[in-house]
Amino acid sequence: MGKSISVTDLKAWYGDSLTLKGITMELDANRATAIIGPSGCGKSTFIRCLNRLHETSPGAKMEGSIRLEDEDLYTMDPVDVRRVVGMVFQKANPFPTMSIYDNIAIGLRLGGIRNRTELTDRVEKSLKMAALWDEVADRIHTPATALSGGQQQRLCIARALAVEPEVLLMDEPASALDPVSTLRVEELVEQLKESYTIVIVTHNMQQAARVADKTAFFLNGELIEFGETTGIFTNPVDKRTEDYITGRFG
Amino acid sequence: MRKVSSASKNADRVFRVATGVAASSPVVFLVVIALIVLVQAIPSMKFNGWHFIYGIQWNMGNLYGALEHKNGVTAAAGASYAALPFIVGTLASSIIAILIAIPISMFTALILAYRVRGVLQWILSILVELLAGIPSVVIGLWGIITLAPWVRDNLAVWLSHLGPVVPYLRGPVGTGLGLLSSGLVLAIMIVPIITATTRDLLMQVPILYREGGIGLGMTTWEVVRYICMPFIRDGFVGALALGWGRAMGETMAVLMVSGSAMNLLPHNLYSPISTMAAVIADQLDSALTDASQMAVHALAELALILMVLTLLTNFLARWLVTRTGRRRSTKAGVAA
Ligand SMILES: Nc1ncnc2c1ncn2[C@@H]1O[C@H](COP(=O)(O)OP(=O)(O)OP(=O)(O)O)[C@@H](O)[C@H]1O
Numbered sequence: 062m063g064k065s066i067s068v069t070d071l072k073a074w075y076g077d078s079l080t081l082k083g084i085t086m087e088l089d090a091n092r093a094t095a096i097i098g099p100s101g102c103g104k105s106t107f108i109r110c111l112n113r114l115h116e117t118s119p120g121a122k123m124e125g126s127i128r129l130e131d132e133d134l135y136t137m138d139p140v141d142v143r144r145v146v147g148m149v150f151q152k153a154n155p156f157p158t159m160s161i162y163d164n165i166a167i168g169l170r171l172g173g174i175r176n177r178t179e180l181t182d183r184v185e186k187s188l189k190m191a192a193l194w195d196e197v198a199d200r201i202h203t204p205a206t207a208l209s210g211g212q213q214q215r216l217c218i219a220r221a222l223a224v225e226p227e228v229l230l231m232d233e234p235a236s237a238l239d240p241v242s243t244l245r246v247e248e249l250v251e252q253l254k255e256s257y258t259i260v261i262v263t264h265n266m267q268q269a270a271r272v273a274d275k276t277a278f279f280l281n282g283e284l285i286e287f288g289e290t291t292g293i294f295t296n297p298v299d300k301r302t303e304d305y306i307t308g309r310f311g
Numbered sequence: 312m313r314k315v316s317s318a319s320k321n322a323d324r325v326f327r328v329a330t331g332v333a334a335s336s337p338v339v340f341l342v343v344i345a346l347i348v349l350v351q352a353i354p355s356m357k358f359n360g361w362h363f364i365y366g367i368q369w370n371m372g373n374l375y376g377a378l379e380h381k382n383g384v385t386a387a388a389g390a391s392y393a394a395l396p397f398i399v400g401t402l403a404s405s406i407i408a409i410l411i412a413i414p415i416s417m418f419t420a421l422i423l424a425y426r427v428r429g430v431l432q433w434i435l436s437i438l439v440e441l442l443a444g445i446p447s448v449v450i451g452l453w454g455i456i457t458l459a460p461w462v463r464d465n466l467a468v469w470l471s472h473l474g475p476v477v478p479y480l481r482g483p484v485g486t487g488l489g490l491l492s493s494g495l496v497l498a499i500m501i502v503p504i505i506t507a508t509t510r511d512l513l514m515q516v517p518i519l520y521r522e523g524g525i526g527l528g529m530t531t532w533e534v535v536r537y538i539c540m541p542f543i544r545d546g547f548v549g550a551l552a553l554g555w556g557r558a559m560g561e562t563m564a565v566l567m568v569s570g571s572a573m574n575l576l577p578h579n580l581y582s583p584i585s586t587m588a589a590v591i592a593d594q595l596d597s598a599l600t601d602a603s604q605m606a607v608h609a610l611a612e613l614a615l616i617l618m619v620l621t622l623l624t625n626f627l628a629r630w631l632v633t634r635t636g637r638r639r640s641t642k643a644g645v646a647a
């Protein structure tokens with residue numbers, strides 16, 4: 062079951078430059094929230110704070126509070142956080158030295174699953190969830206890097222799903238994909254939000270409109286507008302949101 | 312379309328010739344050196360036969376007496392040359408060095424690549440590079456003055472307590488000049504080069520893959536173990552082969568701390584030894600006084616064996632890489 066995340070006055074820095082200038086928002090459990098906004102506005106930085114990946118960058122700092130249901134994310138062990146809050150990156154990054162199977166099994170093995178049949182079952186299940194199983198069933202022990210870009214991205218989704226997180230962060234998961242693969246990913250998000258809390262960064266307005274229940278518009282490190290997706294797209298309150306979604310934005 | 316002037320055509324021709332010469336010069340050097348060493352070694356091969364490889368005595372014979380003729384070559388009366396103690400000394404000391412250097416280099420490289428940043432990273436990297444630049448005679452001197460007494464009075468005494476468990480650790484611990492000190496000195500000399508290479512390799516692991524691991528909930532160590540090390544494995548083995556080759560060929564420092572054993576195989580970790588490189592340097596002077604020149608030829612054969620052994624370890628390392636690498640032979644699509 063997904064968990065909700067509540068962010069309060071989140072500030073994030075790279076070195077001395079303040080990239081997120083105090084974000085406060087609630088991410089509902091078992092719903093998909095889209096983050097939109099122009100390039101460089103801090104979307105990636107924001108979701109990287111949600112699984113504490115931000116602090117691994119050189120010179121990166123954050124401040125404020127993020128709660129996962131009733132736990133403070135920043136008093137938890139970061140490794141535990143990342144097992145509960147999974148992430149899919151903008152660029153597909155399957156582990157290049159591993160087979161398709163191992164890419165998924167590694168997270169399970171490190172999580173303590175040793176039983177071979179259980180591993181195999183969970184790998185198969187994850188690949189099916191990511192709609193990749195049919196394409197790779199006969200070659201799961203071949204190198205992951207031999208897959209196409211779209212397949213690699215779905216493998217990364219399967220890898221993240223295998224360890225059964227409660228929250229799934231997706232940073233422009235379809236930006237490098239062809240329309241068919243994009244559609245697959247969107248269908249997947251549609252399914253997944255029944256059992257996961259999903260945060261998806263996207264540049265594609267239609268995509269946000271299609272998959273997200275709620276949408277947040279970021280600009281220059283600030284949250285400008287946040288609400289039900291239909292509201293944001295049909296009846297934005299802020300002038301800047303309107304400019305952005307109608308493409309009248311610099 | 313731009314017309315290519317004849318001047319730039321000429322420049323291109325010069326460039327091609329120059330790069331051709333530059334590219335082929337390593338091969339030419341290797342072949343020429345190998346040929347000279349081989350030619351110099353042939354009389355010794357004829358005189359000593361296979362005994363050279365498995366025999367123990369190195370004896371230049373009576374340099375002022377009559378000459379002896381055997382298999383069409385001449386040597387001083389009573390001369391006999393054999394290299395086994397030096398081969399064993401070279402292999403043993405270099406293997407000890409590489410075994411010590413592997414963990415030290417790996418962890419230092421990890422720290423340099425991932426754990427420290429900014430000025431500290433810079434300073435530590437400079438230190439490693441400075442260590443690589445210390446002349447080997449200086450390290451040898453330090454070996455004699457500091458390391459050997461410490462080995463004799465502390466390390467060897469302590470290790471010899473393990474004698475009942477591991478036979479080669481049994482005493483007597485000797486003078487401190489010997490196999491263990493040689494291995495330690497060699498380790499110090501190859502750690503910087505392995506560390507620097509490994510650090511560069513680790514820094515080349517795309518952040519994307521490391522973040523993939525971190526994002527999956529891997530600990531720092533797990534990221535290193537399952538993502539970074541497999542990623543750099545080929546280069547790492549190459550760095551080890553390079554270090555091993557250096558350890559086998561290192562001359563001065565080893566000569567100073569080895570105890571210069573002749574005609575004797577090491578019987579424990581503290582025995583005096585000699586390596587092929589050290590013997591060549593050590594014996595060349597007296598070898599030149601041999602009127603029959605057989606002593607020089609014997610040293611040339613020693614050099615030949617050293618070269619072959621270094622090449623073999625390199626091939627061995629590469630073979631290990633390709634053999635274990637077959638499972639993931641398809642590297643296509645790695646946008647590194
Ligand atoms: N590792 C980093 N070091 C320094 N500055 C960074 C780093 N990563 C991002 N930034 C800066 O932080 C700001 C926000 O970047 P971020 O990646 O969050 O933007 P984004 O909204 O995801 O953009 P895009 O849509 O292009 O992915 C940018 O100005 C960027 O230059």
Ligand SMILES: [Mg+2]
Binds near residue numbers: 105106151232
């Ligand atoms: Mg981004």
